[in-house]
Amino acid sequence: MMRNLDITTLRSFVAVADNGGVTRAAGFLHLTQSAVSMQLKRLEELLGLQLLDRSGRTIALTASGEQLLAYARRMIALNDEAVSRLTDQAYEGEIVLGVPHDIVYPAIPQVLQRFNAQYPRVKVQLLSSYTRSLKEQFARGECDLILTTETATAENGEILAERPLCWIGAPTGSVWRQQPLQLAFGRYCTFRPKVMRALDAAGISWELMVETDSDRTIEATVSADLAVTAMIEGTEPPHLAQVDHGGALPELPVQLINLYGGETSGSPIVNELAALVRQAFRTISTPLQSPQWNAA
Numbered sequence: 001m002m003r004n005l006d007i008t009t010l011r012s013f014v015a016v017a018d019n020g021g022v023t024r025a026a027g028f029l030h031l032t033q034s035a036v037s038m039q040l041k042r043l044e045e046l047l048g049l050q051l052l053d054r055s056g057r058t059i060a061l062t063a064s065g066e067q068l069l070a071y072a073r074r075m076i077a078l079n080d081e082a083v084s085r086l087t088d089q090a091y092e093g094e095i096v097l098g099v100p101h102d103i104v105y106p107a108i109p110q111v112l113q114r115f116n117a118q119y120p121r122v123k124v125q126l127l128s129s130y131t132r133s134l135k136e137q138f139a140r141g142e143c144d145l146i147l148t149t150e151t152a153t154a155e156n157g158e159i160l161a162e163r164p165l166c167w168i169g170a171p172t173g174s175v176w177r178q179q180p181l182q183l184a185f186g187r188y189c190t191f192r193p194k195v196m197r198a199l200d201a202a203g204i205s206w207e208l209m210v211e212t213d214s215d216r217t218i219e220a221t222v223s224a225d226l227a228v229t230a231m232i233e234g235t236e237p238p239h240l241a242q243v244d245h246g247g248a249l250p251e252l253p254v255q256l257i258n259l260y261g262g263e264t265s266g267s268p269i270v271n272e273l274a275a276l277v278r279q280a281f282r283t284i285s286t287p288l289q290s291p292q293w294n295a296a
Contacts, residue, residue, distance in 0.1 A: 003046055007079050010072040012039040013051065017061060017069050018110070028279065080117035095273055098127040098134040098146035101215050103235050103257060107280040115273055122269055130188045138260055144270050145261040145277065149190065149232060157258040160281040163233045165191055165252035167243035173225035176243050184210035184218045184227035191230045194253055202250040232257070257281060 015025035016036065026033045044051050051065035061069060099108055104126075112124055127134070131148040138146045153159055169176050181199065183206055185192040199206045209227045210218060221227050223239050232255050236242065243249065262274030 005043075005046070005072075005075065007076060009039045009043045009046075011076055012036050013043055013065075014069065014072050014076060016040065016052075017065075021059065077113075077117055081120065084118055084120050092121045093269070094123045094125055095145070095270055096125045096127055096143045097273065097277075098129060098137060098143040100131050100134065100147060100149050101128045102231055103147060103149060104128060105235065105237065107277075111273070111276045111280050115276055119269065119272070124273065130186070131190055132188060135260070143261070144267070145259065145274055147277070148258045148260065149255050150258055151194075151253060151255060153256055153258050154260070156264060157260045158262060159256050160259050160278060161257040162254055163257070164254045165194065165230045166233045166236075167228055167245060167249050167252070168222060168231045168236050168240050169228040169243045170223050170225035171239075171241040173228075173241075173243075175225045176228050176245055176249060180205035180207045181249075182207055182209040182227040184212075184221045184229045186215065186218065187211050187213055191255075195230045198250040198252055204250070 012025065012029060012031070015028050016022055019025045019028050022033050022036050022040070026036045029036065040052065047064075047068075049064040049068075050062050051068060053060045053062050053065075097108075108126065112126070115122070115124060127137070127143060129137075131150060134143065134146045134148060137143050147160070148157070167176065175182055181204055183192075183195065185195075185208065196206065210221045212218060218229055219237065219240065222229050228243060230252055231240075233242070259274065259277060261270065262278065
Protein backbone atom coordinates (compact mmCIF):
# COMPACT_ATOMS: atom_id res chain seq x y z
CA MET A 1 0.00 0.00 0.00
CA MET A 2 1.30 3.44 -0.93
CA ARG A 3 2.12 5.59 2.08
CA ASN A 4 1.95 9.40 1.95
CA LEU A 5 4.24 11.69 3.90
CA ASP A 6 2.54 14.62 5.60
CA ILE A 7 4.16 18.05 5.10
CA THR A 8 3.21 19.21 8.61
CA THR A 9 4.90 16.17 10.14
CA LEU A 10 7.98 16.64 7.95
CA ARG A 11 8.11 20.30 8.98
CA SER A 12 8.28 19.25 12.65
CA PHE A 13 11.02 16.72 11.86
CA VAL A 14 13.12 19.36 10.07
CA ALA A 15 12.53 21.86 12.89
CA VAL A 16 13.88 19.35 15.42
CA ALA A 17 16.96 18.78 13.24
CA ASP A 18 17.56 22.50 12.71
CA ASN A 19 16.88 23.66 16.26
CA GLY A 20 18.65 20.92 18.17
CA GLY A 21 15.75 19.20 19.91
CA VAL A 22 12.02 19.06 20.54
CA THR A 23 11.93 21.96 23.01
CA ARG A 24 13.37 24.55 20.64
CA ALA A 25 11.49 23.08 17.68
CA ALA A 26 8.20 23.47 19.55
CA GLY A 27 8.94 27.13 20.22
CA PHE A 28 9.97 27.66 16.62
CA LEU A 29 6.74 26.07 15.32
CA HIS A 30 4.51 27.59 18.03
CA LEU A 31 3.39 24.11 19.06
CA THR A 32 3.52 22.20 22.33
CA GLN A 33 6.36 19.78 22.95
CA SER A 34 3.91 16.90 23.15
CA ALA A 35 2.47 17.82 19.73
CA VAL A 36 5.92 17.80 18.13
CA SER A 37 6.83 14.53 19.85
CA MET A 38 3.60 12.96 18.64
CA GLN A 39 4.29 14.04 15.06
CA LEU A 40 7.78 12.51 15.21
CA LYS A 41 6.34 9.26 16.57
CA ARG A 42 3.70 9.21 13.82
CA LEU A 43 6.38 9.75 11.17
CA GLU A 44 8.52 6.90 12.51
CA GLU A 45 5.51 4.60 12.65
CA LEU A 46 4.49 5.48 9.09
CA LEU A 47 7.94 4.66 7.73
CA GLY A 48 8.65 1.80 10.08
CA LEU A 49 12.03 3.35 10.80
CA GLN A 50 13.81 4.89 13.76
CA LEU A 51 14.71 8.45 12.76
CA LEU A 52 16.16 9.65 16.06
CA ASP A 53 18.80 7.92 18.17
CA ARG A 54 17.70 8.39 21.78
CA SER A 55 20.18 5.97 23.34
CA GLY A 56 22.50 8.59 24.80
CA ARG A 57 22.09 11.66 26.97
CA THR A 58 21.29 13.61 23.83
CA ILE A 59 19.48 12.57 20.69
CA ALA A 60 20.83 12.55 17.16
CA LEU A 61 19.62 11.61 13.72
CA THR A 62 20.03 7.99 12.71
CA ALA A 63 21.29 7.12 9.23
CA SER A 64 17.66 6.85 8.10
CA GLY A 65 16.94 10.20 9.71
CA GLU A 66 19.82 11.88 7.87
CA GLN A 67 18.56 10.44 4.59
CA LEU A 68 14.99 11.58 5.22
CA LEU A 69 16.15 15.07 6.23
CA ALA A 70 17.40 15.83 2.72
CA TYR A 71 14.10 14.71 1.16
CA ALA A 72 12.06 16.55 3.79
CA ARG A 73 13.79 19.85 3.10
CA ARG A 74 13.11 19.54 -0.62
CA MET A 75 9.47 18.56 -0.11
CA ILE A 76 8.79 21.43 2.29
CA ALA A 77 10.52 23.95 0.03
CA LEU A 78 8.53 22.76 -2.99
CA ASN A 79 5.29 22.85 -1.00
CA ASP A 80 5.95 26.40 0.23
CA GLU A 81 6.99 27.59 -3.21
CA ALA A 82 3.82 26.18 -4.82
CA VAL A 83 1.54 27.70 -2.19
CA SER A 84 3.28 31.08 -2.35
CA ARG A 85 3.26 31.34 -6.12
CA LEU A 86 -0.37 30.34 -6.40
CA THR A 87 -1.86 32.28 -3.50
CA ASP A 88 0.42 35.18 -2.51
CA GLN A 89 1.20 37.58 -5.32
CA ALA A 90 0.62 40.76 -3.35
CA TYR A 91 4.16 41.63 -2.37
CA GLU A 92 6.89 42.69 -4.76
CA GLY A 93 9.99 44.80 -4.45
CA GLU A 94 13.31 44.75 -2.62
CA ILE A 95 14.44 44.81 1.00
CA VAL A 96 17.98 45.70 2.03
CA LEU A 97 19.15 43.70 5.05
CA GLY A 98 22.46 44.69 6.62
CA VAL A 99 24.33 42.13 8.73
CA PRO A 100 27.85 42.15 10.21
CA HIS A 101 29.91 39.54 8.40
CA ASP A 102 30.70 37.57 11.55
CA ILE A 103 27.06 36.77 12.40
CA VAL A 104 25.77 35.97 8.91
CA TYR A 105 26.30 32.26 9.48
CA PRO A 106 24.30 30.19 10.24
CA ALA A 107 21.08 32.10 10.99
CA ILE A 108 20.82 34.39 7.97
CA PRO A 109 20.88 31.69 5.24
CA GLN A 110 17.95 30.01 7.01
CA VAL A 111 16.09 33.32 7.17
CA LEU A 112 16.65 34.06 3.48
CA GLN A 113 15.53 30.58 2.46
CA ARG A 114 12.30 30.76 4.45
CA PHE A 115 11.52 34.31 3.36
CA ASN A 116 12.06 33.46 -0.31
CA ALA A 117 9.73 30.50 -0.01
CA GLN A 118 7.01 32.70 1.47
CA TYR A 119 7.57 35.80 -0.70
CA PRO A 120 9.25 34.70 -3.94
CA ARG A 121 8.54 38.03 -5.67
CA VAL A 122 10.44 40.04 -3.04
CA LYS A 123 14.21 40.34 -3.44
CA VAL A 124 16.33 40.56 -0.29
CA GLN A 125 19.64 42.31 -0.85
CA LEU A 126 22.07 41.15 1.83
CA LEU A 127 24.62 43.79 2.75
CA SER A 128 27.54 42.61 4.89
CA SER A 129 29.68 45.22 6.61
CA TYR A 130 30.86 46.46 10.00
CA THR A 131 28.39 47.58 12.67
CA ARG A 132 29.51 51.20 12.49
CA SER A 133 29.05 51.36 8.72
CA LEU A 134 25.69 49.59 8.88
CA LYS A 135 24.35 52.05 11.45
CA GLU A 136 25.47 54.96 9.30
CA GLN A 137 23.77 53.46 6.23
CA PHE A 138 20.62 52.74 8.21
CA ALA A 139 20.54 56.36 9.41
CA ARG A 140 20.75 57.51 5.78
CA GLY A 141 17.86 55.25 4.82
CA GLU A 142 20.00 52.90 2.75
CA CYS A 143 18.97 49.79 4.71
CA ASP A 144 15.53 48.61 5.75
CA LEU A 145 16.79 46.34 8.52
CA ILE A 146 20.19 45.94 10.13
CA LEU A 147 21.74 43.67 12.71
CA THR A 148 24.59 44.94 14.86
CA THR A 149 27.05 43.59 17.41
CA GLU A 150 27.35 46.05 20.30
CA THR A 151 27.73 46.27 24.07
CA ALA A 152 24.60 48.41 24.39
CA THR A 153 21.38 49.05 22.48
CA ALA A 154 20.24 52.40 21.12
CA GLU A 155 16.74 53.65 21.80
CA ASN A 156 15.33 52.37 18.50
CA GLY A 157 16.98 48.94 18.69
CA GLU A 158 15.98 45.61 20.19
CA ILE A 159 18.18 42.88 21.66
CA LEU A 160 17.94 39.54 19.87
CA ALA A 161 20.73 37.66 21.63
CA GLU A 162 23.40 38.15 24.27
CA ARG A 163 26.60 36.13 23.97
CA PRO A 164 30.22 36.49 25.11
CA LEU A 165 33.19 37.04 22.88
CA CYS A 166 35.56 34.09 22.84
CA TRP A 167 39.10 33.41 21.67
CA ILE A 168 39.28 31.76 18.25
CA GLY A 169 42.24 29.91 16.78
CA ALA A 170 43.19 26.99 14.59
CA PRO A 171 41.86 23.59 15.68
CA THR A 172 44.56 22.01 17.89
CA GLY A 173 46.61 25.20 17.40
CA SER A 174 49.22 26.41 19.85
CA VAL A 175 49.99 30.01 18.86
CA TRP A 176 47.84 31.22 21.77
CA ARG A 177 50.52 29.90 24.15
CA GLN A 178 53.18 32.27 22.77
CA GLN A 179 53.97 35.77 23.98
CA PRO A 180 53.64 38.33 22.70
CA LEU A 181 50.24 37.01 21.64
CA GLN A 182 49.74 37.37 17.89
CA LEU A 183 46.39 38.94 16.94
CA ALA A 184 44.49 39.19 13.65
CA PHE A 185 41.62 41.67 13.35
CA GLY A 186 39.68 43.75 10.89
CA ARG A 187 40.69 47.38 10.61
CA TYR A 188 37.31 48.61 11.85
CA CYS A 189 36.40 45.65 14.06
CA THR A 190 34.72 46.83 17.26
CA PHE A 191 35.95 43.73 19.09
CA ARG A 192 39.61 44.66 18.70
CA PRO A 193 39.87 47.44 21.35
CA LYS A 194 37.95 45.29 23.84
CA VAL A 195 40.37 42.41 23.32
CA MET A 196 43.40 44.66 23.66
CA ARG A 197 42.08 46.21 26.86
CA ALA A 198 41.46 42.75 28.33
CA LEU A 199 45.00 41.65 27.46
CA ASP A 200 46.53 44.81 28.90
CA ALA A 201 44.53 44.38 32.11
CA ALA A 202 45.76 40.79 32.38
CA GLY A 203 49.38 41.84 31.80
CA ILE A 204 49.68 39.79 28.61
CA SER A 205 51.85 41.26 25.87
CA TRP A 206 50.45 41.21 22.34
CA GLU A 207 51.20 42.20 18.75
CA LEU A 208 48.77 43.03 15.97
CA MET A 209 50.06 40.66 13.32
CA VAL A 210 47.25 41.26 10.80
CA GLU A 211 45.10 44.36 10.34
CA THR A 212 43.00 44.11 7.21
CA ASP A 213 39.66 44.79 5.54
CA SER A 214 39.51 41.17 4.36
CA ASP A 215 37.74 38.59 6.51
CA ARG A 216 39.29 35.82 4.43
CA THR A 217 42.77 37.11 5.25
CA ILE A 218 41.98 36.93 8.96
CA GLU A 219 40.54 33.42 8.66
CA ALA A 220 43.51 32.20 6.63
CA THR A 221 45.99 33.59 9.14
CA VAL A 222 44.16 32.14 12.13
CA SER A 223 43.57 28.74 10.50
CA ALA A 224 47.32 28.57 9.75
CA ASP A 225 47.93 28.94 13.51
CA LEU A 226 49.80 32.21 13.03
CA ALA A 227 47.47 34.33 15.17
CA VAL A 228 44.26 34.29 17.19
CA THR A 229 41.19 36.49 16.93
CA ALA A 230 37.91 36.95 18.81
CA MET A 231 34.37 36.20 17.69
CA ILE A 232 30.95 36.00 19.29
CA GLU A 233 30.56 32.55 20.82
CA GLY A 234 29.17 30.10 18.30
CA THR A 235 29.74 32.19 15.17
CA GLU A 236 33.15 30.79 14.26
CA PRO A 237 33.33 29.04 10.87
CA PRO A 238 33.82 25.26 10.84
CA HIS A 239 37.53 25.47 9.99
CA LEU A 240 38.26 27.49 13.16
CA ALA A 241 37.70 26.61 16.81
CA GLN A 242 37.32 28.14 20.24
CA VAL A 243 40.63 28.19 22.09
CA ASP A 244 40.60 25.93 25.13
CA HIS A 245 43.08 28.07 27.05
CA GLY A 246 42.12 26.94 30.55
CA GLY A 247 42.22 30.48 31.92
CA ALA A 248 45.56 31.42 30.39
CA LEU A 249 43.83 34.13 28.37
CA PRO A 250 41.45 36.70 29.86
CA GLU A 251 37.69 36.39 29.68
CA LEU A 252 36.17 38.68 27.07
CA PRO A 253 33.05 40.85 27.41
CA VAL A 254 29.52 39.99 26.41
CA GLN A 255 28.19 41.30 23.11
CA LEU A 256 24.61 42.08 22.14
CA ILE A 257 23.16 41.16 18.76
CA ASN A 258 20.71 43.98 18.05
CA LEU A 259 18.04 44.54 15.42
CA TYR A 260 17.18 47.99 14.05
CA GLY A 261 14.18 48.75 11.86
CA GLY A 262 12.04 45.84 12.94
CA GLU A 263 9.57 47.95 14.85
CA THR A 264 9.71 51.22 12.92
CA SER A 265 9.56 50.27 9.25
CA GLY A 266 5.81 50.65 8.73
CA SER A 267 6.07 48.06 5.96
CA PRO A 268 4.27 44.73 6.51
CA ILE A 269 6.73 42.83 4.34
CA VAL A 270 9.76 44.28 6.17
CA ASN A 271 8.06 43.35 9.42
CA GLU A 272 7.69 39.78 8.15
CA LEU A 273 11.42 39.58 7.43
CA ALA A 274 12.18 41.06 10.85
CA ALA A 275 10.00 38.42 12.48
CA LEU A 276 11.96 35.64 10.77
CA VAL A 277 15.25 37.22 11.88
CA ARG A 278 14.02 37.42 15.48
CA GLN A 279 12.87 33.84 15.40
CA ALA A 280 16.15 32.58 13.98
CA PHE A 281 18.35 34.30 16.55
CA ARG A 282 16.13 33.54 19.53
CA THR A 283 15.62 29.84 18.83
CA ILE A 284 18.92 28.83 17.30
CA SER A 285 21.21 26.74 19.47
CA THR A 286 24.47 27.79 21.11
CA PRO A 287 27.04 27.33 19.72
CA LEU A 288 25.27 28.49 16.62
CA GLN A 289 26.69 26.19 13.99
CA SER A 290 26.81 23.08 16.19
CA PRO A 291 23.43 22.68 17.88
CA GLN A 292 23.34 20.32 20.83
CA TRP A 293 20.77 17.58 20.40
CA ASN A 294 18.60 17.41 23.47
CA ALA A 295 15.92 14.95 24.26
CA ALA A 296 13.57 17.52 25.81
